[in-house]
Amino acid sequence: MPATRIAARFEVRYTRLLDAEGKAAGPLPGFARDPAALVALYRAMVLTRTFDAKAIALQRTGRLGTYASSLGQEAVAVGAAAAMAPDDVLVPSFREHGAQLWRGVTLHELFLFWGGDERGNDFAGPREDFPISVPVGSHALHAAGVALAFKLRHEARAALCIFGDGATSKGDVAEAMNFAGVWTLPLVFVINNNGWAISVPRAAQSAAQTLAQKAVAAGIPGEQVDGNDVIAMRAATEAALAKARAGGGAHVIEALTYRLSDHTTADDASRYRSDAEVSQRWAEEPVARLRRHLEGAGLWDKAAEEALLHETAATVEEAASAYLATPAQAPDSMAAFTYAAWPAALAAQRAWFAPAPAGTEG
Amino acid sequence: MAALTLVQSVNLALARAMADDPRVLVLGEDVGIDGGVFRATDGLLARFGPERVLDTPLAELGIAGLAVGLAAQGFRPVAEIQFSGFVYPCIDQIMNHAARLRTRTHGRLSCPMVLRMPAGGGIRAVEHHSECPEAMFAHMPGLRVVVPASPARAYGLLLAAIRDPDPVIFLEPTRLYRAVREEVADDGAALPLDRAFSLRPGADITLIAWGGMVPEALAAAETLAAEGIDAGVIDLATLKPLDMETVLAEVARTGRCVIVQEAPVSGGLGAEVAAGIAERGLDQLLAPIRRLAPPDVVVPAPRLETAYLPDAARIAAAARETMAYT
Numbered sequence: 171m172p173a174t175r176i177a178a179r180f181e182v183r184y185t186r187l188l189d190a191e192g193k194a195a196g197p198l199p200g201f202a203r204d205p206a207a208l209v210a211l212y213r214a215m216v217l218t219r220t221f222d223a224k225a226i227a228l229q230r231t232g233r234l235g236t237y238a239s240s241l242g243q244e245a246v247a248v249g250a251a252a253a254m255a256p257d258d259v260l261v262p263s264f265r266e267h268g269a270q271l272w273r274g275v276t277l278h279e280l281f282l283f284w285g286g287d288e289r290g291n292d293f294a295g296p297r298e299d300f301p302i303s304v305p306v307g308s309h310a311l312h313a314a315g316v317a318l319a320f321k322l323r324h325e326a327r328a329a330l331c332i333f334g335d336g337a338t339s340k341g342d343v344a345e346a347m348n349f350a351g352v353w354t355l356p357l358v359f360v361i362n363n364n365g366w367a368i369s370v371p372r373a374a375q376s377a378a379q380t381l382a383q384k385a386v387a388a389g390i391p392g393e394q395v396d397g398n399d400v401i402a403m404r405a406a407t408e409a410a411l412a413k414a415r416a417g418g419g420a421h422v423i424e425a426l427t428y429r430l431s432d433h434t435t436a437d438d439a440s441r442y443r444s445d446a447e448v449s450q451r452w453a454e455e456p457v458a459r460l461r462r463h464l465e466g467a468g469l470w471d472k473a474a475e476e477a478l479l480h481e482t483a484a485t486v487e488e489a490a491s492a493y494l495a496t497p498a499q500a501p502d503s504m505a506a507f508t509y510a511a512w513p514a515a516l517a518a519q520r521a522w523f524a525p526a527p528a529g530t531e532g
Numbered sequence: 533m534a535a536l537t538l539v540q541s542v543n544l545a546l547a548r549a550m551a552d553d554p555r556v557l558v559l560g561e562d563v564g565i566d567g568g569v570f571r572a573t574d575g576l577l578a579r580f581g582p583e584r585v586l587d588t589p590l591a592e593l594g595i596a597g598l599a600v601g602l603a604a605q606g607f608r609p610v611a612e613i614q615f616s617g618f619v620y621p622c623i624d625q626i627m628n629h630a631a632r633l634r635t636r637t638h639g640r641l642s643c644p645m646v647l648r649m650p651a652g653g654g655i656r657a658v659e660h661h662s663e664c665p666e667a668m669f670a671h672m673p674g675l676r677v678v679v680p681a682s683p684a685r686a687y688g689l690l691l692a693a694i695r696d697p698d699p700v701i702f703l704e705p706t707r708l709y710r711a712v713r714e715e716v717a718d719d720g721a722a723l724p725l726d727r728a729f730s731l732r733p734g735a736d737i738t739l740i741a742w743g744g745m746v747p748e749a750l751a752a753a754e755t756l757a758a759e760g761i762d763a764g765v766i767d768l769a770t771l772k773p774l775d776m777e778t779v780l781a782e783v784a785r786t787g788r789c790v791i792v793q794e795a796p797v798s799g800g801l802g803a804e805v806a807a808g809i810a811e812r813g814l815d816q817l818l819a820p821i822r823r824l825a826p827p828d829v830v831v832p833a834p835r836l837e838t839a840y841l842p843d844a845a846r847i848a849a850a851a852r853e854t855m856a857y858t
Contacts, residue, residue, distance in 0.1 A: 261601075292638040300604070301637050305628050311594055312629065315601015315609075322557075322583050322607070341621075345594035352589055507635045508674050510642065510697035515726045515773035 180386045182379075184426075185406060186396035190454050192462030199405040205469045211252060211400050212464060213478060215244040215457045218268035220482045221277055222431075224490055225284055229435040233494060235286045240265045242398070242430030245456035246362045247332065248272055249403025250423075253411055254330055261300040261313035261331040265362060269332065273299055277489030278496075285493060307337030310346035310359065317350065317357035317420070328356040328414040330407070336367025338381045347388035350420035357420040358410040359385075362397065364429035369442040385422035397425030398456040401463075430455065536716045539709040541683040542572045542648075544718055545690035546610065550580050552720060553608060556694060559586040560595055560612030569614055570650060570709055596622035596647060600629045603645040603699075610694055616651035616703060617660030623668075630699040631674030646693045646700045651679070652744040652794055653841055654707030656834040661706075663831060664743070664795035669701040670772040670804070676700040676725055677772040681746035683714040685769060688723030695722060705744035712747075728775040730782060734764025737788040737851050740779060740805055742768040745792040745842060752847035763851055771801050776808040780816075783809055787818030788857075790850045792842050793825035800825055819857035824850045 187202075189195050201207040222241055228234035240247060247268030251260065260266075260273055267280055274295025283290030283302065291301035300316075303309035313331035320327045337343050338361060350357045361381050365372050378384065385392030395406045403425060410421035428451040432439045439448075464470035502523035505512055512520070536544065549556045558573055558580075564587035567574030577585040588595050592613055599609040613619045626647065634642040653662035669677045678693055678700055680686035686704065693700035731746070732753055741749040746767045753763040764782055768774065783789045789809065793802035802823045809821055824842050832840050 259605075288636055288638055291636055292640045297640060298605070300641070303629075305624060308597065308624055308629060311597020311625065312601035312604065314594070315598040315603075316605050317601075318598060319602050319605035319607055341593060342597060342624075345589075345591040346597070348589055348591065349594055349598060504635075507637075507639045510634070510639075513726050513773035515775055515777070 180383065182382045182392060182394055184394040184396075185402050186399050187402040187405065188399045188459055188463055190459060192459045192466060198401060201404065202401050208460070208464060208469065211248060211404065212457075212460050212470070214248045214252070214268060214272050215400065215460065216478055217271060217482050217485070218244045218248060219457055220486045221267060221271070221280065224486045225281070226435060228281075228490060234281070234284050236434050236436045237284050238264045238434045239431035240267050242451070242455050243362060243364055243427045244268045245400035245403050245460075246360065246397045246425040246427050249400040250330060250332060250360050250407045252404045253407035255327070255411070257327050258411065259298050259300070259316050259327070259329045260296065261309050261316060261329055262302060263306070263309065263333045263337070263362070264302045264304055265334065266332050270299070275299070277486060278492050281490055281493035282496065287496070287498065289499070307333050307340035307342040309333070310337070310343045311349075313357055313359075314346045314349040314355060317355035318353060320356050321353070326415045328358060328411045330358050330360065330411065332360045332362055334367060335361060335363040335365070335372050335375055335381055336370065338384055339375055344384070344388075347385060347390065347420070347422065351388035351390045354417070354419040356414035356417070358407060358414055359420070359422045360407065361422065361424040362427065363424050364427050366429050366433070366439075366443070368433045368437060380424060382422055382424035390420045390422060392422035392424065394424045394426055397427030398454050398459060400456055400460055427456070428454065533715045533717045535713040536683045537710045537713055538680065538683045538686050538704065539570050539572050541687040541716045542690055542704060543574055543576075544716060545687045545694075546573060546576060547579065548718060548720055549610070549691055549694040550576065550584060555606060555608040557584055557586065557602065557607050557609045558612070559588055559598070559609060561588055561590055561614050563587060563612050568612060570706070572704070573612065592618050593621040593625060596625035596630070599645040599647065600625055600633065600643055603643045604633060604641045608644050608694060610646045610648060613647060613649035615661045616649045616665050617663045619647070619649055619665060622647065626669070626675070626699070626701070627672050631672050634698065635674065642697060643699045644697050646690075646702050648690070648702040648704060650706040650709070651703040652705045652707060653831060653837055654744055656837060657706070659833060662837070666703055666743075666771050667795060667799060667801045667804075670801055674698065675772060676770065677703070678725060678770050679703045679705065679743040680769065681705065681708065681743055681767045683712070684716050685723060685729065685767070687716050688721060689725070689769060691720065692722035692725045696725060700725070703743065707744045708747065725770050726773050726775055727770065728778040729767045729769055730764065730778060731767050732763075732765040734782075734786055735762040736786055737761065737790065737855060738764045738766060738782045738786045739790050739792060739847060739851065740766045740768065741792040742771060742801070743794065745794050748842065748844045749792055749847055751844035752851060755844060755848045756851055761851065761855055768805070774804060774808065776812070779805060779809065780813045783813050784816040787816055788854045790822045790824055790847060790854055792847055793823065794842060795825065796828045797823060797825035798828050819854045822850050822854045
């Protein structure tokens with residue numbers, strides 16, 4: 171026996187089902203033969219993009235807080251969420267508006283949240299889904315806890331956690347993947363690799379050839395998917411979730427996409443990347459890609475497009491108006507949810523909320 | 533009723549909580565087959581099985597984050613951090629998530645978890661095994677911070693912490709784990725999490741302490757009594773929220789106080805107690821508030837530990853000085 175042998179090997183597969191022109195690059199999954207399913211994905215991506223544009227417009231006019239655009243990444247969020255069962259749990263980052271909308275979070279709730287009102291996280295729809303997590307990557311561990319809860323209760327449910335390429339450099343994500351592997355948790359991680367963590371490009375984030383291979387160290391499979399291909403995203407996530415719910419353990423999907431927007435409305439991406447790079451990436455974007463596919467299949471035309479854009483704009487405008495017409499809560503509401511019940515020992519502090527004169531005691 | 537050490541009473545409370553409520557889980561490093569490095573979880577794996585007592589991979593941040601997810605799903609995780617010196621990676625999870633999930637979601641999701649850990653010095657341990665991080669946690673809105681100082685109070689306070697609907701940091705004074713035995717009834721009775729305990733009435737001066745300093749304060753009171761000084765002792769027990777009413781009532785009677793803190797002085801919990809007395813009890817004071825706490829140095833390695841820690845002799849000396857003020 172030689173002194174040195176190969177102790178482990180791994181490979182990372184990359185899947186794209188629709189090319190940039192919207193043509194099938196190979197056999198498509200079953201749902202892609204259902205016109206209603208494809209149109210639903212398209213409508214969800216258009217809604218996400220329309221919401222995005224309105225949110226930016228509101229921020230630019232001082233009527234919304236700092237906002238993280240998902241422009242160009244709609245297929246990651248929508249495709250992954252479309253693969254979920256209603257009683258799975260979504261544990262999102264802050265750029266998955268499309269996933270939240272698909273899951274039943276309302277436009278009004280999203281506007282409220284990004285407008286600085288946490289009532290927007292008290293979803294009427296998916297009650298067990300986690301709210302947006304602003305600290306990068308730390309929510310991966312919550313997803314592991316949720317998945318462990320499912321496993322301990324012997325429920326056929328799975329958690330889906332989405333975070334960006336930058337988050338894969340964090341210990342939280344490594345620890346979450348490790349838990350998921352060692353305990354065979356029903357948990358699917360989706361890495362929304364949009365190429366940039368604010369100003370730091372993917373290549374400066376990790377020397378690993380793929381981010382999907384970070385799964386390998388945790389003993390779970392990892393794969394790459396074209397994140398601008400919503401059919402591939404839904405198919406890959408469906409397979410991973412089905413395996414997870416069946417007791418087959420966790421999975422990592424690295425979705426390769428591109429952040430066509432600034433990091434947030436507080437960012438100016440021209441400081442660190444060229445317009446030429448961004449322009450080139452528009453050719454790959456997911457909404458036009460699926461539209462071309464639908465048109466090629468005879469499922470979509472100009473009239474349908476115009477009707478959808480009109481309808482979607484009206485829906486988003488209505489939600490924005492409702493958000494703008496929603497008064498802020500009373501100041502003492504900020505103490506309403508600090509604890510299940512405000513401790514008697516801190517009772518005097520609530521004098522702070524008395525109308526006037528301002529001041530507090532004790 | 534059995535005479536138990538503090539660590540045995542922690543174990544008893546854990547077993548009681550697990551027997552009473554199937555949502556209660558115990559997780560952490562070496563908490564299963566090993567029963568915890570201090571044996572706080574001894575026997576729980578055998579009794580409740582591996583789906584209730586989970587040996588985790590070695591990842592403190594992960595343990596805290598995992599507990600957040602479990603708690604949001606309706607479990608009542610009781611997570612152990614092996615020593616408080618290793619809790620610092622968890623701060624992001626505690627501060628940014630556990631303590632504010634209820635606020636962030638307007639009550640839709642909450643975080644009824646307990647993070648328990650040995651804390652404090654006095655056991656001649658290696659570096660990072662003697663820290664007192666209570667003030668840091670007490671500064672975080674949404675948390676409760678509890679430090680038991682006797683076996684019976686550890687039992688009742690831990691039950692209360694586990695049953696509480698919000699996250700609780702439970703700091704167990706390592707030096708008291710096996711220091712004394714006390715009769716502890718396994719009656720499932722919780723103690724309130726918003727009350728200080730007046731352990732000894734005093735007419736002349738009030739000694740205010742928590743955790744490992746409580747027995748030192750009691751010993752100092754004995755010494756002082758022999759000298760004709762009637763010193764009372766308060767165990768704060770719950771540091772957030774802080775029961776200032778009990779403190780103010782005692783200090784109003786004596787007019788003099790010494791606040792004993794094991795952690796370095798600046799920004800410590802003792803400052804919060806002192807401020808509360810100054811704000812609401814200043815006109816009752818016969819002498820300046822005295823804070824007795826080590827200087828702002830790193831907790832020393834064991835050979836110098838006794839020169840660092842407040843003890844009964846220093847407490848008695850501070851009390852005498854405060855009594856001498858006219």
